Amino acid sequence: MKHIFGFFTIIAIGALAGLVYFYSQIRVDVSTIVDYKPKLTTQIYDRNGELVANIFDEENRQYAKYEEIPPQIIEALVAIEDTSFFEHGGINVEAIFRAAIKDIKAMSLVEGASTLTQQLIKNMVLSRDKKFTRKLKEVILAFKIEEELSKEEIIERYLNQVYFGHGYYGIKTASLGYFKKPLNELSLKEIAMLVGLPKAPSNYDPTKHIDLSLSRANSVISRLYNLGWISQDYYDVAIKETPIVYDETLTQNRAPYLVDETIKEAIKYFPDIKTGGYKITLNADLKVQEMARNALKFGYSEILKRDKNADETQLNGAMIVTNPTNGEILALVGGVDFAKSNFNRATQSERQPGSSFKPFIYQIALDMGYSPMSKVADISRVFEGVNKSEEDKDWKPKNYGDNFEGYITLKEALRQSRNLATINLLNSIGLDVAWQKLIDLGFKNAPQNLSIALGSFGISLLDFSEHYSIFAGNGKQSKSKLIKTITSQTGMVSEFQTEQIEVLKPEQAYLMIDMLKNVVDAGTGRGAKISGIDIAGKTGTTNNNVDAWFCGFTPEVQAIIWYGNDNNLPMRKVEGGGRTAAPVFREFITSYVKEFPNTKRKFEAPSGVYHKLYEGSDAIYTDISPLPTQKLNSVTTQESEGLIF
Incomplete structure (x- = not known):
């Protein structure tokens, strides 16, 4: 007797544990649907509001709030999928009985009777296996969802969750992808094509099977007409229409290098940038990009x-x-x-950067009191110990063309991009002084030798x-x-100043x-x-x-x-x-x-830039960079050694 009692106790405890587990799973599933947080596509726009790209992780989905969804979309969806949606409590009992009779006759589960609520549950938390245990869980979940959410909230979740084929998740994405239209600009035929897609997205994909897609859409339109929800005239026009369908890429990426860099930058501030449904506005202009x-x-x-x-x-x-x-x-x-x-x-x-770096050497000279009309020696020199290798210890730089100009102005030396004049200028300024000023300007990799004059980094x-x-x-x-701004789904705008x-x-910058x-x-x-x-x-x-x-x-x-x-x-x-x-x-x-x-x-x-006739031509100067007052034949010994005049 004790053994029998213990046996039934174990069975009871096991059943209770199973029931507790079953309901705990249901609570998790209910929470997933009630606290709906789908993966959303982030969109990147240029400074003029032109779409640059869609970025997403696995699911390309743009969210449409219930208020954005035209009533005719809801009517078409309800007409073809769940006519009594706004009357039932999650389960259509009459439809279940009809399906049950057919199942009994076939001795298997051959027909479903799923409401939109049940379809939402299948899409989000349950498999589509035709098992009685799964069906029981689906029924319980349907009642729970109807208790937690309004009909409008269920419709909103359904139309944003389901797959519409061609990589499009949610009706807003599908509308923009297939027809390049926002929801409020869709015709009845286009609406019918969209609401007909979730039943078999691959079969009814209008970019691959336009005939099947149009046939399915006509069934939706006929259902609306038979229910008395549209007029004869409206029906006739819709049946005859053949919409233009676009076969768009998912990302619509018009500037891939720009987009890749944007993602790298944005993810520093928003780690969920690929799934959070942000709107990124760039400073870039797609016309300029092109x-x-x-x-x-x-x-x-x-x-x-x-x-x-x-x-x-x-x-x-x-x-x-x-x-x-x-x-x-x-x-x-x-x-x-x-x-x-x-x-x-x-x-x-x-x-x-080579010679494109030279302006920074010349700018340092200008800020130290030199003028564009100051003269520098464009002559060959050998610099000892510049290179570290034993084979080439000394450095003998050359000009392009191996020629020399002698003494020339800084302006002329930069115009001709004279290597020797630039190196001699740097030597005159002082390598240590110039190097420190370059570091102060933010040049991180500048080598501390004279080759820096030629952009050797x-x-x-x-x-x-x-x-x-x-x-x-x-x-x-x-x-x-x-990036100019990033706007979240809640409307919070982050500005990048x-x-x-x-x-x-x-005035010194103007000299350059x-x-x-x-x-x-x-x-x-x-x-x-x-x-x-x-x-x-x-x-x-x-x-x-x-x-x-x-x-x-x-x-x-x-x-x-x-x-x-x-x-x-x-x-x-x-x-x-x-x-x-x-x-x-x-x-x-x-x-x-x-x-x-x-x-x-x-x-x-x-202001602070002055003009003066100097050696037969108009020259500009500033208080920091005055025009030279001495001629070449009257330079001091100190100036001659420095090779700068």
Whole structure:
């Protein structure tokens, strides 16, 4: 007797434990549906409100609140899926009896009687297996959900949760994807096509099976008519309509390098950026992005025309366009073809800037009291102990072309990009002094030797763009800003303010603007020149033509352009900053001016910049950088040794 009692006790305890577990699972499932937190697509827009891309993790879903859903969508859904939805309490008893009779006759579960509430449960928490235990759990959950949520909330969850085929989750996503329309612009036929999709998304996908999709839609329209919910005229028009269907990519990514960088930046602040349904507004302009991409491809094609043996798998380029007065990134192109390489050369690669770095050496000299009209020796010298290797201990730099100019002005030395004059200028300033000033300017990798005058260190286009902004920014260095705002699903807006620091006096920066304008007007940067707009800039070519740069700006826009081989092998000798990169700037600015004809075209001198006739030409100077007062034949011994006049 004791054994029998113990046996039944064990059975009772097991049954109770099973029941407790069953109901605990139900509570979890109910919570999942009530506290609905689906994965949502984040959308990226440019500064003009143009969609740049959708980004998501697994499920491409844009959320539609109940208020956004037109009544006709709800009517069509209820008509075809659950006509008594607003009357039942989660279960349609009459439909269950009908289905049960058919199941008994077939001796298996052949017909369902699922309400929209039950379908929502299947989509979110239960499998679709036709088992009685699962069906029991579904019925209990349906009653619980109807107790917790209103009918409107159930409809909202259903239309946002279900799969509509073609990678689209939720009716808002499907509407934009298939028809490029918001929900409130859909025709009845388009609505019918959408609400008919969840039954068999693959079969009814209108991009693959338009005939089946239209047939299913006609069934929905007929059901609405038979219920008396639409008129004969409305029915006739809807039946005849054949909507235009678009076969869109899921991401709709129009600027992949820009988008990748945006995600990297945004995820620092919002780890759920791919699933949180944010709206990101960029400072970038898709029109400018396209101009930059086309210009970069133009330069790439020109290199290939000149060199039929170029390795197309290695040759590449990058370009970043900013507003130098505030750091806004207007365009960012990390390579000539994202499909072939998603490596972002504008942000991830560090290349030697070569002669495009020289303006910073000259700027230091100007801020120390030198003038654009001060003279420097463009003569050959041997510098002992510059290189560390025993084989080449001394350093004997050369000019391009192996010639010398003698004593020339700083303005002329920069115009011609004279290596020896720049090195001698740096030597005169003092390497330690100049190096510390470069560190203060933010150059992290600057080597502490004279080769720095020729840009012998690595830097990314993004960082170099920030440094170059001190010239066009009238002495203010602007931190590059990709993102303007990020708006959450709750409407909270996070603004990303531009960051600026003043590193030069405006009048000192203008001296460099004038010198760099001379580079484009009559120097190594002539390839960037176009009529009708002031352009300032500097070319850069590294040893053996490994890298080719042009860093240029107008009064309102700045572009940093680079070309080279990814494996760091040299390009042909004809490829350099002046021939390879400068024409790309010209190509870009030509398009830019055409699109934005009201862009500012002339550099304006700030107060503190003076003009004076000097040695037969108009020269500018400031209080810090006065014009030289001594002639070459009357220099002091100290000045002669320093090689600067």
